Amino acid sequence: FLFHSKRRTAQLPPGPPRNWILGNLLDLLRIDDLLASVDSWQDTYAGDIVSLECFGVTVIFLNTLECCVDLLERRAANYSHRPKMPFVRELVGLDKSFGFMDFSEESVRGRRIANLAFKASAVRRYSPALQDNVVVLMQDLLKFPESFESVLERRNIQLALSLIFGITLDGTNQHYITTTMDCVNRVAGNVLPGSRIVDFLPFLKYLPSWVPFKRDARQLNALVNDAFGSPFEDAKRRMANGSTASSFVSLILSSEEVQGDIDTEKFQEMMKWISGTMFMAAAESTTSTVRVFFKAMARFPAVQARAQEELDRVLGTRLPEMNDRASLPYLNALLQEVIRWESIVPSGFPRRSNADDVYKGMLIPKGAVILANSRSISRHEHGKGSPDEFDPTRFLEGGGARPVLDYVFGFGKRECPGRFLAEASVWITITSVLKCFNIVQLEDPGKTFTARRSGVIHGTTSLECKVTPRHEAYREMIQAKTAEMEAAQFV
Ligand code: HEM
DSSP, X not given: OHHHHHHHHOBOOOOSOOBTTTBTHHHHHXXXXXXXXXXXXXXXXXXSEEEEEETTEEEEEEOSHHHHIIIIIITHHHHOBOOOOIXXXXXXXXXXXXXXXXXXXXXXXHXXXXXXXXSHHHHGGGHHHHHHHHHHHXXXXXXXXXXXXXXXXXXXXXXXXXXXXXXXXXXXXXXXHHHHHHHHHHXXXXXSTTXXXXXXXXXXXXXXXXXXXXXXXXXXXXXXXXXXXXXXXXXXXXXXXXXXXXXXXXXXXXXXXXXXXXTSHHHXXXXXXXXXXXXXXXXXXXXXXXXXXXXXXXXXXXXXHHHHHHHHHHHXXXXXXXXXXXXXXXXXXXXXXXXXXXXXXXXXXXXXXXXXEEETTEEEOTTOEEEEOHHHHHHHSSOSSOTTSOOGGGGSTTSOOOOGGGTTTOOGGGOXXXXXXXXXXXXXXXXXXXXXXXXXXXXXXXXXXOOOOOSSSOOOSOOOEEEEESXXXXXXXXXXXXXXXXXXXXX
């Protein structure tokens, strides 16, 4: 009774003025600038929570850590579903991916299987592979300093392919790079509210198949099936032909937990989508984070110099290893600042409220799309200094800042299952690159500009910088290590 009387009096959270027909559609269409606008609305409407409306759908931004924890963790039972998103989930067919499913027995099983290989303790097993991968990355940086952005992308896709499927890129399968990037970018561009009108007006999905958005959905569906599905089929073929490469797929297919139903078509289909989901999520996210690192180092040379001083003092002339983390406090703070400075999933991955709820006297209606605004949290909840300043000391002991890794990977039952891999992979990359290279801002960026990607995953603006070895000894060390790995048959 109390809830119903509160619900009757509760108002939606404040927000910008609404057009009487379109609601806030025009605000939502400016999705690139939207989060910056939410920042100013936060001040104008004193809103820890801001709401927008469009054709009866409410979109809610949670702008503080407190609100995110209160709703997405403490009231997880009501906030762990994904929005309906008819475009990507139904028309494109991503409802088969546990990242897009509602919270259900099936999505929980997908997460459990992913966790078998990607929980914190399991990820430690990948340390040698991550260290070897970064040596090859650095060898490529020496060979192709001009095209280091594509070097980063290629290396990260190679890492994801080998960890998840046991596949190595060679002359015959370069298509994985283009298909994967194309798929990730197009899916990421269709997830946030405002990307497709059919997400607000679901009856539009019954329009005839020649309507442009349905044609787009069909094309994207073909791409998704190929990009999510073909590496799994490839991995199974390789295993049948005697490949012994260890991977997520080989680990799961040999684990006792699944032996009962391993040969069923249903299980094989499920595994295809689980492995495809982990692969797609891994393919772009770590590259985007490492790109932010390069940009920050080029713009803040004093930070770079201090990090290199710590690396030289603690490691001498050797390369970093995973278990050096505890003895490199400034580098750990730098990792957190990279993740804070330019959030790569700035609005979180959307959720949906399952039933009407009242929070701080405000109504969160059933079906509302909920966005955990990590951009706002990272700009406002780390104490001292301007949020645009790249300053790792925010995270040093006594700096008063909350751990950024507590929220950038999401919350509660849908928290990112790849976070330990992402953290380890970014850490070893940034420490190794800083140990061996200088990253310098270009005065004349010339042709190196690349477009900024938008959507649920943000790619940073172009990297106007170049990388050069700190001295010859490092060039020789990287070459010697690569030769050693080649002798041990690492490709
Ligand atoms: C720096 C890199 C990364 C960031 C910032 C990031 C961030 C996120 C965020 C914010 C979510 C939404 C969580 C929520 O709804 O509360 C998410 C979900 C997810 N992430 Fe990541 N992620 C990263 C890397 C990875 C990697 C490397 C993988 C795979 C190996 C991965 C796999 C996933 C999956 C499968 C989901 C969906 C989980 C679900 O819906 O239950 N992510 N990630």
